[in-house]
Amino acid sequence: MxxxxxxxxxxxxxxxxxxxxGNEILVLDLRTDPEEVPAAAARALAxxxxxxxDQAMVLYPPRAEGSAAFVRILNSDGSEAGACGNGTRCIAxxxxxxxxxxxxxFESGAGPLDCVMQPDGRVTVDMGAPHLGWEEIPLARPVADxxxxxxxxxxxxxxxxxxxVGNPHAIFFVPDVxxxxxxxxxxxxxxxxxxxxxxxxxxxxxxxxxxxxxxxxERGAGRTRACGTAACATAVAAARTGRTGRVVRVTLxxxxxxxxxxxxxxxxxxxxxxxxxxxGTLTPDMLTExx
Ligand SMILES: N[C@@H](CCC[C@H](N)C(=O)O)C(=O)O
Numbered sequence: 574m575x576x577x578x579x580x581x582x583x584x585x586x587x588x589x590x591x592x593x594x595g596n597e598i599l600v601l602d603l604r605t606d607p608e609e610v611p612a613a614a615a616r617a618l619a620x621x622x623x624x625x626x627d628q629a630m631v632l633y634p635p636r637a638e639g640s641a642a643f644v645r646i647l648n649s650d651g652s653e654a655g656a657c658g659n660g661t662r663c664i665a666x667x668x669x670x671x672x673x674x675x676x677x678x679f680e681s682g683a684g685p686l687d688c689v690m691q692p693d694g695r696v697t698v699d700m701g702a703p704h705l706g707w708e709e710i711p712l713a714r715p716v717a718d719x720x721x722x723x724x725x726x727x728x729x730x731x732x733x734x735x736x737x738v739g740n741p742h743a744i745f746f747v748p749d750v751x752x753x754x755x756x757x758x759x760x761x762x763x764x765x766x767x768x769x770x771x772x773x774x775x776x777x778x779x780x781x782x783x784x785x786x787x788x789x790x791e792r793g794a795g796r797t798r799a800c801g802t803a804a805c806a807t808a809v810a811a812a813r814t815g816r817t818g819r820v821v822r823v824t825l826x827x828x829x830x831x832x833x834x835x836x837x838x839x840x841x842x843x844x845x846x847x848x849x850x851x852x853g854t855l856t857p858d859m860l861t862e863x864x
Contacts, residue, residue: 580614580860589667590624590850593659595798595827599626600667604634604642612651617862619649624859627794630660637680641668644681648793652771655683656739658801658830658843662688662696666847683739695846700802702839703809704737711741713769720813724767730758734810738841740792741772742806746816750778750788759790775803779816785823798827805841808832 586608589600599618601610610631618624627649632642644664646654665677665688679686687699707716712735716722721732730745730753743762747753759774771792778786787807789800804823811817812834819834830845 580611580617581857582608583610583614583855583860584857586855587852588624588855589852590626591663591667591847592827592850593662593799593801593847594825594830594845596628596659596800597626597797598657598660598663599624599629600632600664601629602632602642602667604632607633610645610647612647613862614860615647615649616651617860618855620862625649627791627797628654628657628660630657630664632664635680637685640678640680640685641672641674642679644679644686646681648791649795650793652793653682654740654793656681656700656802658698658700658738658805659799659845659847660801661686661698661700662801662843662845663847665690665696665698666849670849681739691844695844697842697844698801700738700805700841700843703806703834703841705735705809705813707735710735710737710772711769713767720810724762724765727758727762734814735772736806736809738802738805738809740802741768741770742775742803743768743772744775744777744803744807744810746777746779746811746814748778750776750786753788755788755790755796759796763790763792773800773803773806775800775807777807777811779811780824782817783821785811785817785821787823787825789825799825799830801830801843801845804830804832805834805843809834809841 629647631645675690719735753776774790789803833842
């Protein structure tokens, strides 16, 4: 990979714009000619009127046998994320479209991502086992019970549950998500001192033991129409606290995901639709913030 950090080095590279339940995903396939994507280039591309996205999934040459690509995930603010469920489903569909493969493996900073194309066009991704210890999430100080912890100053929300599925999540179970000011609370809690790496903030309403309504404020991207890892983390938190079973439907503003926290190996499986929007070529003016 080049060490040159001039964002315009990425000009003339192809891009594909996709979405998973309205979670806006930009795919940059740099496998044939790898190049660094600086944070400034990600921020420039994500600007309104350019290629607004929630996450960019950047594909690099595989490092392990059997893997299609090593994936780097960038939020629209240029920060790096360890995991992105909807983005992973999008790149699986992209790769399936390119190769005809139905079973695709990627590698990410958080570990392997095993994806399967379903006959109905939906994509399932195995997000691995959740991490529940306070150091793994991570939290700034020891919390004995990460399934229910009252954050000082937020008593009205009740206790939060913390889960990492390769990225940090805090989940609040509330009686009515429509009553929650997601933008104000999300922006404040994302940067709460309890989260040394910031956090994705979810507000969940349990409708029944197998159905959850979810609104999410994403770290590094703000309020989004869907967040796959938040759906996984919320399903784990809900099952852990006895609110639901281990298989749930999670309804987000952009649509439904099926989450299965598999008992046999503790892995979380996420299934949902993806959409291909358009493709094109990056130009220098897209890649510079001053443009
Ligand atoms: N939209 C994603 C989550 C992306 C990463 C997140 N914003 C973070 O910084 O951890 C998903 O579908 O999981």
